[in-house]
Amino acid sequence: xxxxxxxxxxxxEVKEIIESLKIHKKIEKIxxxxxxxxxxxxxxxxxxxxxxxxxxxxxxYAVRAQDTFGASEDNPLSLDLxxxxxxxxxxxxxxxxxxxxxVGTGAPxxxxxxxxxxxxxxxVEDETVxxxxxxxxxxxxxxxxxxxxxGEQILSEGSxxxxxxxxxxxAIGMSKIPVFSKPTVAVISTGNELIKPGQELxxxxxxxxxxxxxxxxxxxxxxTPINSKIVKDDYDSIKNxxxxxxxxxxxxxxxxxxxxxGDVLRQVVDDxxxxxxxxxxVKPGKPTLIGTLPEGEGDIILFGLPGYPVSALMIFNTxxxxxxxxxxxxxxxxxxxxxxxxxxxxxxHSARGRSHYALAKIKGNTAIPxxxxxxxxxxxxxxxxxxxxxxxxxxxxxxxxxxxxxFSNL
Amino acid sequence: xxxxxxxxxxxxEVKEIIESLKIHKKIEKIxxxxxxxxxxxxxxxxxxxxxxxxxxxxxxYAVRAQDTFGASEDNPLSLDLxxxxxxxxxxxxxxxxxxxxxVGTGAPxxxxxxxxxxxxxxxVEDETVxxxxxxxxxxxxxxxxxxxxxGEQILSEGSxxxxxxxxxxxAIGMSKIPVFSKPTVAVISTGNELIKPGQELxxxxxxxxxxxxxxxxxxxxxxTPINSKIVKDDYDSIKNxxxxxxxxxxxxxxxxxxxxxGDVLRQVVDDxxxxxxxxxxVKPGKPTLIGTLPEGEGDIILFGLPGYPVSALMIFNTxxxxxxxxxxxxxxxxxxxxxxxxxxxxxxHSARGRSHYALAKIKGNTAIPxxxxxxxxxxxxxxxxxxxxxxxxxxxxxxxxxxxxxFSNL
Numbered sequence: 001x002x003x004x005x006x007x008x009x010x011x012x013e014v015k016e017i018i019e020s021l022k023i024h025k026k027i028e029k030i031x032x033x034x035x036x037x038x039x040x041x042x043x044x045x046x047x048x049x050x051x052x053x054x055x056x057x058x059x060x061y062a063v064r065a066q067d068t069f070g071a072s073e074d075n076p077l078s079l080d081l082x083x084x085x086x087x088x089x090x091x092x093x094x095x096x097x098x099x100x101x102x103v104g105t106g107a108p109x110x111x112x113x114x115x116x117x118x119x120x121x122x123x124v125e126d127e128t129v130x131x132x133x134x135x136x137x138x139x140x141x142x143x144x145x146x147x148x149x150x151g152e153q154i155l156s157e158g159s160x161x162x163x164x165x166x167x168x169x170x171a172i173g174m175s176k177i178p179v180f181s182k183p184t185v186a187v188i189s190t191g192n193e194l195i196k197p198g199q200e201l202x203x204x205x206x207x208x209x210x211x212x213x214x215x216x217x218x219x220x221x222x223x224t225p226i227n228s229k230i231v232k233d234d235y236d237s238i239k240n241x242x243x244x245x246x247x248x249x250x251x252x253x254x255x256x257x258x259x260x261x262g263d264v265l266r267q268v269v270d271d272x273x274x275x276x277x278x279x280x281x282v283k284p285g286k287p288t289l290i291g292t293l294p295e296g297e298g299d300i301i302l303f304g305l306p307g308y309p310v311s312a313l314m315i316f317n318t319x320x321x322x323x324x325x326x327x328x329x330x331x332x333x334x335x336x337x338x339x340x341x342x343x344x345x346x347x348x349h350s351a352r353g354r355s356h357y358a359l360a361k362i363k364g365n366t367a368i369p370x371x372x373x374x375x376x377x378x379x380x381x382x383x384x385x386x387x388x389x390x391x392x393x394x395x396x397x398x399x400x401x402x403x404x405x406x407f408s409n410l
Numbered sequence: 411x412x413x414x415x416x417x418x419x420x421x422x423e424v425k426e427i428i429e430s431l432k433i434h435k436k437i438e439k440i441x442x443x444x445x446x447x448x449x450x451x452x453x454x455x456x457x458x459x460x461x462x463x464x465x466x467x468x469x470x471y472a473v474r475a476q477d478t479f480g481a482s483e484d485n486p487l488s489l490d491l492x493x494x495x496x497x498x499x500x501x502x503x504x505x506x507x508x509x510x511x512x513v514g515t516g517a518p519x520x521x522x523x524x525x526x527x528x529x530x531x532x533x534v535e536d537e538t539v540x541x542x543x544x545x546x547x548x549x550x551x552x553x554x555x556x557x558x559x560x561g562e563q564i565l566s567e568g569s570x571x572x573x574x575x576x577x578x579x580x581a582i583g584m585s586k587i588p589v590f591s592k593p594t595v596a597v598i599s600t601g602n603e604l605i606k607p608g609q610e611l612x613x614x615x616x617x618x619x620x621x622x623x624x625x626x627x628x629x630x631x632x633x634t635p636i637n638s639k640i641v642k643d644d645y646d647s648i649k650n651x652x653x654x655x656x657x658x659x660x661x662x663x664x665x666x667x668x669x670x671x672g673d674v675l676r677q678v679v680d681d682x683x684x685x686x687x688x689x690x691x692v693k694p695g696k697p698t699l700i701g702t703l704p705e706g707e708g709d710i711i712l713f714g715l716p717g718y719p720v721s722a723l724m725i726f727n728t729x730x731x732x733x734x735x736x737x738x739x740x741x742x743x744x745x746x747x748x749x750x751x752x753x754x755x756x757x758x759h760s761a762r763g764r765s766h767y768a769l770a771k772i773k774g775n776t777a778i779p780x781x782x783x784x785x786x787x788x789x790x791x792x793x794x795x796x797x798x799x800x801x802x803x804x805x806x807x808x809x810x811x812x813x814x815x816x817f818s819n820l
Contacts, residue, residue, distance in 0.1 A: 032607055032608075032622060033622070033625075033637065036626045036629055036630075048611060050787065050788075051616065052611060052615075052616065053613060053614065057783075086602060086603075086643075087601055087602055087603035087614075087643075088601065088602030088603030088604070088614055088615060089602070089614055090612075090613050090614045091614075106601070106603050106616070106717075107603075107614070108613065108614045142783075146786075147782070147786040147787060147788050148787075148788055154788070154791060155791065162626075162817060163622070163623045163624075163626035163627040163630065163723065163817075164623065164723070164790040164791050164793065164817060165791050166622045166623060166626050167619045167620075167622060167623035167719055167723070167787055167790055167791065168787055168788070168790070168791035169607070169622075170607050170617055170618065170619045170621070170622040170623070171617055171619050171719075171787040172607075172617065173607045173608065173609070173611060173617045174607055174608075175606075175607045175608025176608075191497060191498065191516070192496060192497055192498030192499070193496075193497035193498030193516050193517075194498070196585075197442055197579070197580050197582075197583045197584055197585045198442075198583065198584075198585025198586075199583070201458060201462060201583060202500075203463060203500050203518065204463065204497075204498055204499060204500045204501075204517070204518045205462075205498060206461065206462065206516070207580055207581055207582065207583040208580065209577045209580045209581050210577075211580070212442060212443070212573070212576045212577060212579075212580040213573045213574065213576060213577035213580070214573075215443075216446045216572075216573035216576050217573040219446055220446075220573065227443065233496075233497075307516075309577055309581075313573065313574070313577070372557070373467075373552075376556075376557040377460065377557060377558075377577055377578055377581040378460075378557050378558055378564065378578070380574040380577055380578070381564060381565065381574050381575050381577065381578035383574065407572060407573075407574060
């Protein structure tokens with residue numbers, strides 16, 4: 001019991017240690033229809049011109065522009081209609097001098113023609129088209145390659161695949177898309193008192209909260225969680241459970257709150273891997289552990305979170321989430337991570353000597369601190385986000401400005 | 411050919427018509443592990459107290475507070491240790507006068523005890539505990555129901571299920587969660603010129619873009635897209651395809667650009683349902699069609715988007731997306747829909763008489779308009795969002811402020 005192993009580190013030092021961690025990034029090719037919100041793993045260049053051929057931009061008649069020179073409302077010129085093309089048709093006839101082809105929007109421009117007279121400026125009788133307007137070459141034609149030329153880069157490695165960007169992949173006909181594999185994250189709750197939701201609640205037991213909060217927060221970071229059964233708080237149970245996850249990139253444990261539990265995890269990681277951090281100078285979340293396990297291709301990285309749900313999620317958000325997003329490839333993406341500047345609704349006392357993460361609710365342009373302890377799950381479901389009180393600050397006065405990091409932006 | 415059917419309506423009028431549309435909301439019960447980003451369909455009340463029993467908040471000794479009165483560093487009092495409890499254990503013995511039970515954090519407080527003396531303020535020898543500090547009743551105890559009382563409401567119908575809110579559901583032990591079923595949306599691209607990505611590109615053909623942009627945008631609105639094969643631009647093909655989707659809530663078609671295609675869809679909807687809107691006074695996207703089909707339990711709602719990818723997605727974003735979010739239950743959620751106020755990087759000309767949606771890229775605090783026609787897919791993949799030019803405005807000067815709606819916020 002006690003904190004004999006704890007060697008408290010400053011939060012900035014811990015962030016540096018985490019930033020230095022690496023996992024082996026994998027790439028997979030997946031179907032275009034499955035790429036939404038995935039991260040592109042290569043720069044993409046188009047292998048075709050776009051449009052791939054000269055297209056009619058309007059309904060009308062494909063002509064040689066010079067055949068229309070001099071045409072006007074008062075002085076229409078006559079052209080012979082030789083063919084009719086809709087979008088998707090293939091021209092069979094060349095447009096020679098004095099000839100024209102009817103084209104719907106999107107139809108290919110036949111050989112010989114260089115422009116389209118809009119249908120509004122024509123009259124048709126039998127096979128003869130009266131043209132009432134002169135056009136310049138190129139008029140009402142989307143020329144081949146005018147949008148993108150073969151060989152041009154259209155998307156960059158690391159792009160978050162939004163509907164618009166998926167549209168660009170469709171446009172060039174790609175059906176298998178190289179994306180970064182989602183890192184896999186085992187999520188393990190430890191604690192003799194814990195049972196899974198849905199089971200009968202006996203005296204002395206609590207429903208496990210962390211498995212669900214952490215695994216869903218893992219999803220939000222672009223990673224794939226693998227939920228474990230609950231593990232008893234003893235050396236062998238924890239060690240055996242860790243050995244079950246040889247193929248994951250990350251293992252996240254939380255809890256338990258039983259006596260000396262933090263030390264048991266510490267002993268396991270000491271024995272089978274390497275402890276990098278045990279103890280962070282923050283509140284809540286002091287007994288956090290970070291280590292590496294030489295199990296996989298590279299090391300598996302282990303984060304040991306505290307057992308209290310609020311503490312576990314705050315430590316996850318502050319230290320683990322940025323790392324997961326980085327390795328998932330979404331940290332540089334379009335995702336928002338901005339804080340909101342709000343006025344504090346009341347005086348707030350903090351503990352000196354440790355950085356403090358304080359939950360708060362947004363109301364208008366004020367932040368209302370939630371004054372519940374970190375065992376209270378209602379604190380989490382009521383909070384819109386949190387603000388940080390630096391370790392040398394003891395009191396923030398009512399009305400002072402704080403920077404709230406909304407959960408929805410994490 | 412031509413727009414004989416078009417009866418242009420103002421965009422506000424169209425928005426009102428769409429707001430009046432209804433679909434039959436369905437509810438389903440799904441596993442707790444699958445509820446991330448779903449919408450809660452009922453108010454949730456806890457059926458247990460939280461914590462469900464009096465718990466030790468610290469490692470130490472459960473005592474009768476009055477047995478410690480008078481204890482101090484200089485004057486320790488002795489208590490008999492009768493039992494040891496960790497989290498998850500069940501007490502077998504009552505703490506009578508002069509007795510105490512060792513408790514780990516999270517362990518239940520035994521009958522008779524009302525407070526916990528922290529381990530730091532004790533010494534133990536054999537079965538005797540020396541207490542160096544007096545405690546008041548309730549000290550270091552999380553009392554039953556102090557976080558939530560049985561019967562209290564913990565979440566509201568319509569809540570977006572974030573990790574924090576899923577934590578609250580876990581805390582009360584719920585394993586099957588009532589959520590709104592995701593509305594189903596058939597997405598149909600029409601056009602004789604279109605082929606699916608991955609196929610060989612023959613002359614006159616184009617890769618279908620709208621199926622992917624629209625179906626992924628549908629996902630972003632909390633609905634389930636069902637992607638159709640490409641449909642030829644003729645009456646029977648379109649009608650038969652629409653009849654294939656009898657069980658969806660919404661059908662979205664786009665295109666094609668071949669002559670008179672808009673009219674064919676119009677004829678189909680006129681014959682088998684009811685046309686509500688055909689033609690909106692906006693640019694791009696004028697020939698948009700909205701109708702209802704009496705196929706399902708209620709009506710199926712049909713949106714006929716233009717064929718050009720930029721036009722289709724802008725009309726989707728402006729008119730369809732808010733409706734889909736509404737029926738999916740995510741419109742009132744925490745999702746952000748704010749616009750950014752930016753300075754225009756250059757003078758911008760618009761067409762008078764129609765509301766104009768202009769694509770733009772964000773650079774610092776300026777918006778750079780993307781001056782490409784609505785056939786250019788690069789316009790979409792380069793744009794960060796769009797701004798609206800009202801129909802009575804022809805020119806926005808360089809440096810004037812505009813409100814950009816980022817795609818990422820849609």
